[in-house]
Amino acid sequence: xxTTVVLAILLSAxxxxxxxxxxxxxxxxxxxxxxxxxxxxxxxxxxSGGARIARVTDWIRERAPGxxxxxxxxxxxxxxxxxxxxxxxxxxRLLAEDFPVREIExxxxxxxxxxxxxxxxxxxxxxxxxxxxxxxxAQEGSAAAAASAEAAGLMAKIENMSQVQFRRLLEGRMxxxxxxxxxxxxxxxxxxxxxPTSAETKTLTVSDIVSEFSRRNQVGSALQRLRAYTIxxxxxxxxxxxxxxxxxxxxxxxxRLAVQVDGTTRFIVAGDGQHFWQQTPGQPPQAVTAxxxxxxxxxxxxxxxxxxxxxxxxxxxxxxxxxxQKFYRLAVxxxxxxxxxxxxxxxxxxxxxxxxxxxxxxQYSDFRQVAGVTIAFxxxxxxxxxxxxxxxxxxxxxxxxxxxxxxxPASQAEQGFFAVEQxxxxxxxxxxxxxxxxx
Amino acid sequence: xxxxQSMTTPARSSRRFDTRRILKAAGVGLVxxxxxxxxxxxxxxxxxxxxxxxxxxxxxxxxxxEVRRGMAxxxxxxxxxxxxxxxxxxxYLAFISGVRxxxxxxxxxxxxxDFLGVASAGNLEISLLEDGLxxxxxxxxxxxxxxALLTTTGRDRxxxxxLHRQYASRLTGPNGPLLRTSxxxxxxxxxxxxxAKGLLEKYPDLKDRSESAPVVARVLWETRDRLAxxxxxxxxxQSHPSGYAAYAxxxxxxxxxxxxxxxxxxxxxxxxxxxxxxxxxxxxxxxxAASQTFESSACQRAIESYLKDLGGRPEALTMLASxxxxxxxxxxxxxxxxxxxxxxxNLAVLALAYSxxxxxxxxxxxxxxxxxEVEAQTDDANAAFLRLxxxxxxxxxxxxxxxxGAREYARRLASAFRSDPEGMExxxxxxxxxxxxxxxAELTSASAAAKVAxxx
Numbered sequence: 012x013x014t015t016v017v018l019a020i021l022l023s024a025x026x027x028x029x030x031x032x033x034x035x036x037x038x039x040x041x042x043x044x045x046x047x048x049x050x051x052x053x054x055x056x057x058x059s060g061g062a063r064i065a066r067v068t069d070w071i072r073e074r075a076p077g078x079x080x081x082x083x084x085x086x087x088x089x090x091x092x093x094x095x096x097x098x099x100x101x102x103x104r105l106l107a108e109d110f111p112v113r114e115i116e117x118x119x120x121x122x123x124x125x126x127x128x129x130x131x132x133x134x135x136x137x138x139x140x141x142x143x144x145x146x147x148x149a150q151e152g153s154a155a156a157a158a159s160a161e162a163a164g165l166m167a168k169i170e171n172m173s174q175v176q177f178r179r180l181l182e183g184r185m186x187x188x189x190x191x192x193x194x195x196x197x198x199x200x201x202x203x204x205x206x207p208t209s210a211e212t213k214t215l216t217v218s219d220i221v222s223e224f225s226r227r228n229q230v231g232s233a234l235q236r237l238r239a240y241t242i243x244x245x246x247x248x249x250x251x252x253x254x255x256x257x258x259x260x261x262x263x264x265x266x267r268l269a270v271q272v273d274g275t276t277r278f279i280v281a282g283d284g285q286h287f288w289q290q291t292p293g294q295p296p297q298a299v300t301a302x303x304x305x306x307x308x309x310x311x312x313x314x315x316x317x318x319x320x321x322x323x324x325x326x327x328x329x330x331x332x333x334x335x336q337k338f339y340r341l342a343v344x345x346x347x348x349x350x351x352x353x354x355x356x357x358x359x360x361x362x363x364x365x366x367x368x369x370x371x372x373x374q375y376s377d378f379r380q381v382a383g384v385t386i387a388f389x390x391x392x393x394x395x396x397x398x399x400x401x402x403x404x405x406x407x408x409x410x411x412x413x414x415x416x417x418x419x420p421a422s423q424a425e426q427g428f429f430a431v432e433q434x435x436x437x438x439x440x441x442x443x444x445x446x447x448x449x450x
Numbered sequence: 451x452x453x454x455q456s457m458t459t460p461a462r463s464s465r466r467f468d469t470r471r472i473l474k475a476a477g478v479g480l481v482x483x484x485x486x487x488x489x490x491x492x493x494x495x496x497x498x499x500x501x502x503x504x505x506x507x508x509x510x511x512x513x514x515x516e517v518r519r520g521m522a523x524x525x526x527x528x529x530x531x532x533x534x535x536x537x538x539x540x541x542y543l544a545f546i547s548g549v550r551x552x553x554x555x556x557x558x559x560x561x562x563x564d565f566l567g568v569a570s571a572g573n574l575e576i577s578l579l580e581d582g583l584x585x586x587x588x589x590x591x592x593x594x595x596x597x598a599l600l601t602t603t604g605r606d607r608x609x610x611x612x613l614h615r616q617y618a619s620r621l622t623g624p625n626g627p628l629l630r631t632s633x634x635x636x637x638x639x640x641x642x643x644x645x646a647k648g649l650l651e652k653y654p655d656l657k658d659r660s661e662s663a664p665v666v667a668r669v670l671w672e673t674r675d676r677l678a679x680x681x682x683x684x685x686x687x688q689s690h691p692s693g694y695a696a697y698a699x700x701x702x703x704x705x706x707x708x709x710x711x712x713x714x715x716x717x718x719x720x721x722x723x724x725x726x727x728x729x730x731x732x733x734x735x736x737x738x739a740a741s742q743t744f745e746s747s748a749c750q751r752a753i754e755s756y757l758k759d760l761g762g763r764p765e766a767l768t769m770l771a772s773x774x775x776x777x778x779x780x781x782x783x784x785x786x787x788x789x790x791x792x793x794x795x796n797l798a799v800l801a802l803a804y805s806x807x808x809x810x811x812x813x814x815x816x817x818x819x820x821x822x823e824v825e826a827q828t829d830d831a832n833a834a835f836l837r838l839x840x841x842x843x844x845x846x847x848x849x850x851x852x853x854x855g856a857r858e859y860a861r862r863l864a865s866a867f868r869s870d871p872e873g874m875e876x877x878x879x880x881x882x883x884x885x886x887x888x889x890x891a892e893l894t895s896a897s898a899a900a901k902v903a904x905x906x
Contacts (some may be wrong), residue, residue, distance in 0.1 A: 093867070102868075241795065257792050261823075269792055271547045276792065408825030412798025414820050417788060427785040434754060435761040435789065 032356040063091055063105050067119070070112055075123050076141065077135050089122050090115075117187060124183030136181045141166050143180075146191065168197040178274060179216040188231035188383075217327040220339050220355060224317050227360040232312060233383030235375055239413040243406040249398035256402075263416040264311040274436050276429065280304070281418050284311040288420040292429045296420035306349075317353055317362060322346035330357075361385060370395030382409055458475055500524065522552030524570065526561060533565050541565060549578065556582065556589050563595065570834055573870060580612065593625055597632035604876030606640035609633075627655065631662040634669065643672035652739060660689055664696055676707050687716070691723050694730060701737050710741035730771045731756045753782075762817055775803035778810025785818055798824050802838055805846075814850045821846060836866040841877065846885040860889035864896030 025435045045197075067087035071078060078086075094115075095102050104110050120143040125134050141162050148158035148165075170177040176193055179185040185193070239261035246254045255271040264284030269276050279300075280289040287304045290296040291337045301308055316323040328340040343352040354364035371394045375387035388404040461775040463615035488510045495517060497503045503520035507513070518550045521822070529544035552558060559582045566575035579596040586592055600609035613621075613633050621629050638646035646669045656662040671679035683700045690696065697720035704713035717737040720730035735756060736868040738749040762764040767790050774783040790800050801824045808817035821843050828839060840863035847855035860881070867874035878893040 238823075241791070243795075259791060267791075271792065406795065408795040410829070411796050411799045412824050412827055414787075414801050414804070414823045416784060416804070416816075416820070417791065421781075421784065427781065428788050431785055431789045432755060432792075434757040435793075 019291055022385045038210070063102075064088060066106060067091060070116075070119060071123055074116065074120060075135070075139055077138075078123055078127070082123070086119070086123045086126045089125075090119055093118070111151065113146070117150070117190070120146065121185070121187075123185045124181065126183075133181075136183075137166075137184075138182045143190075144194065147194065165194060165197050169193060172197060191231070192226075194343045215339075217341060220327065220341060220360075221317060221325055224355055224360050224362070228318075228362075228385045230380075230383035234318060235408075237314075237382075237384075240412070241408045241411050242404055244402050244404045246399045246405075249394075249400055258310065259413055259417065260310075260313055261415070261418065262313050263412045264313060265413075265415065266310040267418050268307075268310060275432055280307060280310075281420070282308065282311055283418055284308075290420070298420075309345075309349075315362065316343050316345065317341070317355075329351060333364075336363075340366075362387075377403075381407065382395075474799055518551040519555070522548040522555055522558060525551065525559040526555070530561065531563065533568075537764075542569070547602050549691070551589075553581070554585055556586060556592060559772075560591060560595060563599075567599075572599075574609075575599065576603075576605065583612075583616065586621070588623075588625060590625055590628065593628055593632075597629075601632065601635050601639060604639075604879075605872050606636040609636040610640060610874065614778045627659050627662065631656055631659075631665050634662075635665045638665070638669055638672060643669060647673050648856070660686065664699070668699075671703060675704065680704060680707060680709070683714075687719075691719075694720060694724055694727065696734055697723075697730065701733055705737065705740045710737065713737040714741045728760050728763065731760060732769055735770075736773060736777065739777065744777070764794070767793065768803070771800045771803035772806075775806030777812070778807050780804070780807040780811055780813070783807040789807035798835060799838075800829065802842060807843060809842075809849065810845060814846055818843075818846050818850065837863065837873075840866055844881065844886060844889045845884065848884070848889065853888050856886055857888045857892050860886075861896070863889075864893055867893075867896070 045274070064084060064087045067090050068080075070081045071083045073084055075083070091102070091105075094105070101110075120139050124136050124139045124143070127139075144165055145158045145162040148161055166177075169180060176185070180190065180193070181418070192448075239259070242256070242258045244256045246256050248254070252272075254277075255274075257269040257271065259265075260269040265282075266280035270278040272301065276292070278289065278291055279296075280287070282288065282299075282304070285301075287299045287301065287308065288296045289299050289304075308407070317325075322345065325346045326342040326344070328342055331338050331340050331354060333354075338354040339357060341353045341355065342350055343353050350368055352366040353362050354366070356363045357442075359378075361375070361378055363375055367373070369393060373390055373392045375390055377389035378385050378387050386407065390402040392400050392402070394400075457749055479653055488506070492504065492506050492509045495509065496503045499521065499757040501517075501521050501524050503523060504517055508516045508520070525544045525548035529548060532538075532544055542565070545558075545565055548555070548558050549562050559578060563575050563578050566572075566578065576596070576599060579592060579599065580799045582589070582592045583596055595610055596612075600606065600612070609632060613636070614748050617629050620626065621633070634646050634649050634653065636654065637649050637729035646758060650656060650666065650669055657666055663682050665684070667679040670676075670682065680700065680703050683696060683703065687696050687700055697716055701713040701716045704710065704716065714734070714737045717730065717734040721734050725729045729751070735749060735752045738746065740749055756766070756770060767786050770788070771783055771786040774780075774786065783800075783806070787797060787800040787804050794892075801820055805817040805820040805824075808814070808820065821839060825843070826840060828835060830836070844856050844857040844863060847853075847859055863877070864874060867877065874893055874896065878890050881887075881890040881893065
């Protein structure tokens, strides 16, 4: 089937990118409403109480004596709300004498800086940013004097490297993970160094490139927090047909792809890396062998193999270029012997393309960083005969509550699936005959 | 000193003239200032704050109360619009500002309470209503709403405290029957049927008051006078057909008393009475399954028409899945989960319904696995969902005989209830009733700590 071949090319290449998930701009779902309401609906009193606010305000006063008292209180409230949300266990210990103030010092300074709006506070903001860097260095074990000197140097480097990042740091808009990365970068002098020449880039080993890809395409360890995700996408095939695709993925290797046309499901294919099944309306699920399922089996790869998956080996090939932009070329070999060539942009370390072993290719664009991970929201695939298909991601939802049973065939239930879907589409002239799921 | 008259008279005259001029100038200045103040204030209120109801005379005569009322009316209207548009943050700000500007506007306060209830901000909703009662203790709507909320969310002790503290002298007043009915209900929930029955005997007039019938019927039901309870509630449904809760209660009792066919009729009447609502249709499915079987053609047809008629509504699948979970209809719960996958981004609530169904048919290890999978995908910041999840984890662990697991999950559950000691207390009692003593004990200590924290 042509459709599924194109799908396989597009999806196996694209959707297994290990994207952390996100909404591409569609309205947030219910929990987001809850969260957005939670801010005003949870007065600081709910989490704090006077004693805690007073305690935190004291800490702020010690560290930022020039900060106006009302802003100190606001920062303290913000801190307590954050603490309750992220480390509720620490909230109880807040008033204890042995509370590890040093550990929370960078966060505290960031929140204070975020309260300081207006140019009159620029000096204080800079001072707080320097102290924050100093506190991070001190946490890493630097002696106070050394930390102070190093902090000043690093601040200058950051300013030199990127005005945007420097401003984010000053304005208290840079989270701890980002700051950690930035400091690492500043220490390494990556950005301060002139752009590497092609001679220099050749010195990067394949593991350097893979490691850098993994580091550059997620913030901190964002991928570790991703247990499952769903992708809603629109596929335009070479023949001009348009389909809605829903891909559900769950660690370690579960996947379920539903192809919909006009709001109803026409085809389901699913599996767990070893066993696969597919189903069409009116038919029970049918087991499919790994051979028959072809490249669609790679939909089971939870994340892009470039994120240093086990059982995958890499080899650096001759670099390539396209439109004046140079890219690394890595041969990615899976444990089953299949392979493809990944094209990695030399500047951004984004995977901008793939060369499939059957002669097809895919180009990735519209990169968006969502929930800490960079993913491509647009893929253009060309098969070996030159036919093109375009996949646009509409929405990616992280950790949506997927369960293992969803990826397993259940004949009776799945028969009911199509019947229920037809009823919901209100396009069921034979609704009375439809076989609903049993108990 | 005696100055020549020729010298003093013009000087005195000039001073008088100057004083008059100064007074006149000051008067004109004040009038101008007043005019500027009034016009600026009016322009500010009318155009900057977009308060269409403010008039020039309100500002000119410093009718601040009127001005604030006008502003509040605008804010309530803006809140409603934002709410309808799904802009919860804007709605919240508008509603709260409206209440602040016109705290005596009962209708606005009730609308704000409605909004907070829908937004799951239960504690704020209660505070808002209690504050309203302090301002308007005799407002019937406020009384009804506040006590209904308290007695349906496990805050019966708080309801009784409020009744005994604020309404002790009003129990015999115009709102006396309403207040006494609330007292009986809160006592029934808090202290049990015997205490409620004793109280009801002190208030014999309630037995003849039709508005009190649901509460009186509940006391009868709880004291094992079941047929009398059913008769009384059936009569109430007949005379007060517009309240859905009584239909559901009556049908449940009828099924429990072996009158499932009658329950089906009650559910059918509810469907006819509330044709656009999801809940009565769910009730009918439930009663048909009880009266016949889930597989019966009548029940299957009811499910089909539910999906056809209501399936386009966002809550329809979740509500049916929830019913399937409570009834143990595993396959239906699983199917609805799969169908929802292509219709909504988050499936966690449907996964809970599926796990409920597995628990009902004693597939406990499968249920536990589902909950563990959902837990791995749950953000710790989502306290409302965590409560639902952890509660189930406690119950499944206890059902499997895993006491340590139940205790551990209860500890985590307590963390999700940290800012809601009353909610924690309600759950503690539930665990006690279910015989999960270790979980109840865990919540007891956590509840005490939470109360101390809240009072700091």
